[in-house]
Amino acid sequence: MAYNVLDGAVDYSTTQHTELLDAHANQEIKGTKTIVGTLVAKDGREIVPPAITEIEGGSKNALITYQMNSKAKAEFNLTFDGKTLVTKDIRAQNFQGSGAELTNLPADRFNGAISARFLELGHGIKDVRNKLQVQSGNGLTADSEGVSVSLISKGGLAFKNKRLVVDPKSCSSVTAGGQNLSDDDLVVLHDVSRSEVRNTTLANLYSSYVDSKIPHSAGPLNSLQLKAKNGFSASPSLTFQENVLNVDGKVTADALVVSGRTDFEGVVTRNIKTVSSQVYDIESTDYTVLCDTSNNKMKVTLPSACDNEGRVVVIKKINTDKFKLKADSLTIDAEGGDIDFRKSVEVKFTYSALTLQSDGTKWWIIGRMGT
Numbered sequence: 418m419a420y421n422v423l424d425g426a427v428d429y430s431t432t433q434h435t436e437l438l439d440a441h442a443n444q445e446i447k448g449t450k451t452i453v454g455t456l457v458a459k460d461g462r463e464i465v466p467p468a469i470t471e472i473e474g475g476s477k478n479a480l481i482t483y484q485m486n487s488k489a490k491a492e493f494n495l496t497f498d499g500k501t502l503v504t505k506d507i508r509a510q511n512f513q514g515s516g517a518e519l520t521n522l523p524a525d526r527f528n529g530a531i532s533a534r535f536l537e538l539g540h541g542i543k544d545v546r547n548k549l550q551v552q553s554g555n556g557l558t559a560d561s562e563g564v565s566v567s568l569i570s571k572g573g574l575a576f577k578n579k580r581l582v583v584d585p586k587s588c589s590s591v592t593a594g595g596q597n598l599s600d601d602d603l604v605v606l607h608d609v610s611r612s613e614v615r616n617t618t619l620a621n622l623y624s625s626y627v628d629s630k631i632p633h634s635a636g637p638l639n640s641l642q643l644k645a646k647n648g649f650s651a652s653p654s655l656t657f658q659e660n661v662l663n664v665d666g667k668v669t670a671d672a673l674v675v676s677g678r679t680d681f682e683g684v685v686t687r688n689i690k691t692v693s694s695q696v697y698d699i700e701s702t703d704y705t706v707l708c709d710t711s712n713n714k715m716k717v718t719l720p721s722a723c724d725n726e727g728r729v730v731v732i733k734k735i736n737t738d739k740f741k742l743k744a745d746s747l748t749i750d751a752e753g754g755d756i757d758f759r760k761s762v763e764v765k766f767t768y769s770a771l772t773l774q775s776d777g778t779k780w781w782i783i784g785r786m787g788t
Contacts, residue, residue: 705731711738714745722754726777733770
């Protein structure tokens with residue numbers, strides 16, 4: 418709409434210039450014109466002068482913002498091309514529509530839960546009804562308490578202090594159902610040379626390792642086994658067969674106790690010795706002691722009776738000088754005890770002999786030859 422404006426002050430009233438508006442339609446208004454009063458259109462509607470009289474700046478697709486006092490500004494950082502609104506920061510109470518093109522959104526700035534379907538999920542995580550859930554695989558299980566290892570009953574594994582441990586007691590016994598170990602049964606071990614856990618059969622474990630570590634018997638059949646530096650040793654002179662101990666040699670013992678009947682086949686020998694010192698103490702191996710008194714008197718002392726219960730000792734006085742008719746005397750006493758009822762016994766005549774035996778308290782004369 419254009420106006421035919423007169424020079425000077427013009428009072429725009431519908432009663433004064435109606436004919437001018439009708440006669441001069443589509444006229445160009447040049448210069449600065451000041452409108453006083455109300456501007457009314459032909460159809461009677463009031464034409465309100467513009468509230469903005471000045472616009473600053475300007476760029477393509479710039480949105481205009483009101484700057485007060487009838488001024489506006491075309492913003493460089495606020496544009497709209499009919500599809501996309503572009504600006505640096507937005508502050509709003511609510512957003513509606515899709516946020517599919519939003520990027521670099523910090524997760525801690527959201528108010529409320531984020532649906533799992535909007536998240537990029539990696540391995541081991543899955544979307545279950547818009548909620549994140551651990552995707553359990555073989556041997557794993559996930560429940561309200563968390564992710565755990567799925568154990569089978571009596572499988573040899575258990576949890577202790579929230580850690581997975583080997584628990585042999587949780588397994589069934591190998592003897593269950595009347596069974597037992599066999600050569601083909603497997604055992605698990607750590608191979609140090611390979612730094613791996615491997616298995617082997619009981620047969621291989623025994624033949625390849627255990628058999629080489631245990632001591633093996635030695636000697637001929639029925640040989641008694643003797644402890645050696647490494648393992649056992651044996652002698653063919655010491656065997657045991659059919660309840661008979663066979664010794665091809667000598668047996669030395671401090672004491673010999675025989676229960677039941679004792680049979681001797683062959684020669685039975687006992688120790689015999691000749692002494693000539695003035696003082697002689699009966700030794701642990703003595704049985705028959707010949708005391709030569711041809712050159713001096715002799716005193717023979719028996720050991721303590723309490724330490725020699727049941728022992729037999731034979732003492733005989735002799736003279737090795739056949740040309741000497743009279744020999745010196747021989748006295749026998751006991752260490753800390755009596756002989757019969759005396760402290761000592763004297764053997765006067767050459768070639769006389771006494772047989773003595775201890776009862777654990779004193780020595781008794783149980784045999785006599787000569788005086």
